[in-house]
Structure formats: C-alpha cells, structure tokens
Amino acid sequence: MTAGGDGLSGTVWAGARERRVRTGGVELCVAELGERGRPTVVLVHGYPDSKEVWSEVASRLAGRFHVVAYDVRGHGRSTAPRPLRGGFTLEKLTDDFLAVADAVSPDRPVHLVGHDWGSVQAWEFVTVGRTAGRIASFTSMSGPSLDHFGHWIQRRTKRPTPRRVGQLLGQGARSWYIYLLHTPVLPELAWRGPLGRAWPRMLERAEKVPGDGYPTSSLPSDAAHGAWLYRDNIRRRLRDPRADAHAHAPVQLITPLKDVFLSERLYDDLEEWVPRLTRRTLPAKHWIPRSRPDRLATWISDFVVSVEDGGPKAPAPGRYADRFGGRLVLVTGAGSGIGRATALAFAEAGARVLAVDRDAEAAARTAGEARGRGAAASWAETADVSDEQAMEKLAERVTTEYGVVDVLVNNAGIGLGGSFFDTTPQDWRKVLDVNLWGVIHGCRLFGRRMAERGQGGHIVNVASAAAFQPSRALPAYSTSKAAVLMLSECLRAELAGRDIGVTAVCPGFVNTPITSTARFAGVDAEEERRLRKRAARLYGLRGCPPERVAAAVLRAVARDEAVVPVTPEARVAYALSRWMPGALRRIARVKPPL
Structure with missing residues (x-):
C-alpha cells in the first residue's frame, strides 16, 4: 500500500489538504485539516454519504x-472495487482504515x-x-457493531419475553430499508433515478438537515455502491457473530433519541463488550453530523482530550449525565434558592454552568460549588x-467567550404581596421588570441565538x-407569573x-x-419585617427544598415537557384551573392568614 502526495484537488472543505491512499486495489481520497503533530481524529462516514457529511464537525x-x-x-472521490x-466486506474495510x-x-x-x-x-x-494499538479511542453514533447486534438478536430469540419480542419487532420495523437494499438491481435504479434527485429535500424536511450543498453530486453512485455494504456483511455477521468482539480502546457512545432507524435498546448490553464506556444522548434524529455539529464537536473534543490526558474521567455523578454532560447551561438568579439548586443539579450532570446573578459574590459562590x-x-x-442593556451585553459576552447556550433557565424573580389598591405603579413596574421583562430579555437574546444556530436547545421559564x-393577596406577583406561563406556551409553539x-x-x-426578601405593599417597614418572618416560617414548615424544583427542571428538559407544576399543591391547583376553575375563584376570596 502506498500514499500519494498532498495537493488541493477540489475538496469542498475550505483549506483542506487532500491525498490519495492506495490499498487493496482501490484508491482512497483522504482530506486533512489542522496541524500535524496534534492528536489525529479520523472521521468515517456512513451510508449513503461521503466524507463531506463531516465538513461541519x-x-x-x-x-x-x-x-x-x-x-x-x-464513495465520493475514492475508487470502487471490481467486482463490487x-x-x-468488513475485513477489506479494516484494511482500508489501517x-x-x-x-x-x-x-x-x-x-x-x-x-x-x-x-x-x-x-x-x-x-x-490486528488494530490493537492503532486506535486510542472510538466515538460511535447511529451505528451498532454487527457482532453485538447479532448477539442481541440471538438472546431475544432464544429466551423470548413479551418485552424482548417487542424490542425485536420494533427494531425489525425500523430496519425496513435493509430488506430493500438486499434486493438485486432495484436500489441502484432508485438511487440513480428519482430517489437520488429527491434525497436532499427529504433530508432537509425529515431530518432538518440544512440545505447547504450537502449531499454532493456523487450521491447516486455513492448510494448504489454502498448497497454492497449491506449485502456483503449483514446476513453473514448476524447469523454468526464473533464471540470475541470486545473493544480494546475507550468508547464514547452518542445516541440520538429520535433516530427512526435504530432503537436505543440496541445498546442495553454494551458494557459487556466495552469495559471503558461513556454514554451520551441527545434529542435529535439520525443525521447528527449535519444537524448537531456543535454538540458533537464538543463531546468528541472532550473525549479525545480526556483520553490523551490518561483516560476518560469518571462520569458525572448526577442523573441525566448522559444528556447534559458538556452542554452549556445558563441560570439566572443562580446566587440562591431555586437558581442555585438548579445550577448545581446541572453541574452534577456534567454540564458547563454559567451562574448569573445581580449579586456578584453569590454568583461566584455558586460557580465555585x-x-x-x-x-x-x-x-x-x-x-x-430587568436591565435590557445589561442583558444585551451579557448575551454578547457569553456568546463570544463560551458559545451559544444549550439550555437557558430564566429563574430570577422577586415577590410582592398586598392588595391591588395598595400596590403602586412603581411596585407594578418593579415586579414586571424582573419577573416578566427579565424572562422576555432572556428568551429574546439567548433564544434568538439558539434559533439562528439551528441546532436545537431548551428554554426553561420559572413561573409559579x-x-x-x-x-x-398577590395580584402583581400572580399577574407577572401568569404572563410568564402564557409567554412560555406561545414561545413553545413558535420554536417547535x-x-x-x-x-x-x-x-x-x-x-x-424569596420569602425573606419579598415586599409587601401598603404596610410600614416594621409590619413588612413581621410579614416576611411569618412567610419564611410558614414556607419553612412546608419543608419543600429548592432541590426538588431543580430535579423537576432537569427532568422537564430531558422529557421536553411544556408545563411542570412542582409540589402537590401546585399540581392540585393546575388540575383545578383546567377542570374546575370556579373552585379556584372561590378559594381566591379567602383572606390569607398573613
């Protein structure tokens, strides 16, 4: 096997160096970016792609x-074997990789x-x-080992249970295209004809892959040749999987949870085959190299660096570490209470956390913890x-220094009690500026950047x-939080x-x-102090810690929930508001014990 010299041969990667590598009767087109001497990351594309699927990553x-x-x-600019x-076979593909x-x-x-x-x-x-010692680490996405898949099938057919049979039938339905690719001639005719012409539009609509010139013009021949990947390997390996298919390098598994072709259940037993396994998940479909390049680049970089530094570090201890590890999360009002608990819960899940608060010392304490x-x-x-200009500067600084936020938690808020006629216009402005406009500023500035990036994200607005x-007793506070709830519903519809x-x-x-800092309209300073102490004592007796809300926030993001009442009284009130609003109106007439 020999390698040709470097040259610029028309690759679509800006600034890439291209070379030809000859092996096993074929000539492979290889593109390189970055400085030699640094750790080498080799990207291998799937079907029916070429290497250009990796350009963004x-x-x-x-x-x-x-x-x-x-x-x-x-595929692409590499030559095809003769005969096809x-x-x-996987053996020849291994020769190519080496x-x-x-x-x-x-x-x-x-x-x-x-x-x-x-x-x-x-x-x-x-x-x-034969590849031992040549691979430092492996990051896998949207493609299982055929040997592991074969054992997965055998275990479910030899010891069928309703759950296992359901898994088999489910994956069988997802694999419909594999049966078609085994038919003679038909796939080649389809790809070189109408399917090849329609494929870019199908990817853009079904997978939300940006229409930016991908896939390339070689798609029809790539897909026609690639059908032999299935024909040369699938049946043989699934019938007789290797018993020694254990990974000899650390593996990072990235599973897109909305993949229509592969069930996440395929990887249930993977620890048996991979002793050094790191799991990641993300709410995306199959073609994540095009739809989520930022997230993949971050996870790949972190994994490679950890291996180069002596081995993957222990996974974060918190729940959802596979989902939020490495993601950039910004929490407002993070100096105390629910904001602090939420920032720490994301930290325990391995996220990159931005703690934002108007109290610099409190924000620093949360970040340190x-x-x-x-x-x-x-x-x-x-x-x-509540300061529009300050939030605009924050958004610009965060984007420049840390990147686009993946999860935004608009938590900052203040409390205000007192009757409507005791609440002054200044009181109203203060409550709405923080509780409503603070949320609007966050959604507008950080949400817009999420939308422009085009790689998904999540916004959490803490209402009440x-x-x-x-x-x-809470006309201004309740109004501000009701507005936050409706804003969230409207924004959810727009950003879906x-x-x-x-x-x-x-x-x-x-x-x-918040109970010890809440303001009460229409009373003097001494009475306000008394009411604060009483409210703090009553809330303390209720005994619900902010960590419970933080756990609900992470769960809501992981499940993409729309409205999440936290605590039993909130769930009861939410149910009554939907089914018995008259009962809530009668309860509202009762004078509070304060």
Missing part, C-alpha cells in the same frame, strides 16, 4: 486536532469517530486484534435581568403555581419547528430566600 475540531476524513471505497460483490491510519499518523494511535455505517465498520476496527459538584466547567456572571391560582423546547416550571410553596 471537522471545521470545528481542526483548531485543536489533526482531523482526517476519507471517502470509503466506492465481495468488495465491501492504510489511512498508517499514512496520516504512522507513529501515534488515532482517535476514531464513526457515524451510521462508518460506526458499523469502526466497531470492527476497534474489536479486531458547581466545579466541586462535577461541572465540566463553571463561570459566574453579574447582571440585572400563582400563575393559575388567583389570589387577593426549530427543535427548541420551552418549559414553564410552576413551583408551589418552596422554602427559598
């Missing part, structure tokens, strides 16, 4: 790594990344003996959410049970088509510092 990785991608034999039958690895990184093992059929082949690379709780990174920022429970979820979290009586 590769450009994001090139600043830190030597990035390599090659067209699999018969028998030319795409030839590329030897050409681009002869002295150091490479970090392997595969998607779809690129992941299927890479599982072969990372589990066969987040680092000790498992956050991938944490920072403190100072801002008054007071949003749907009228009260004669952009894969951005919006949740309104509505706590009931929660023991937080």
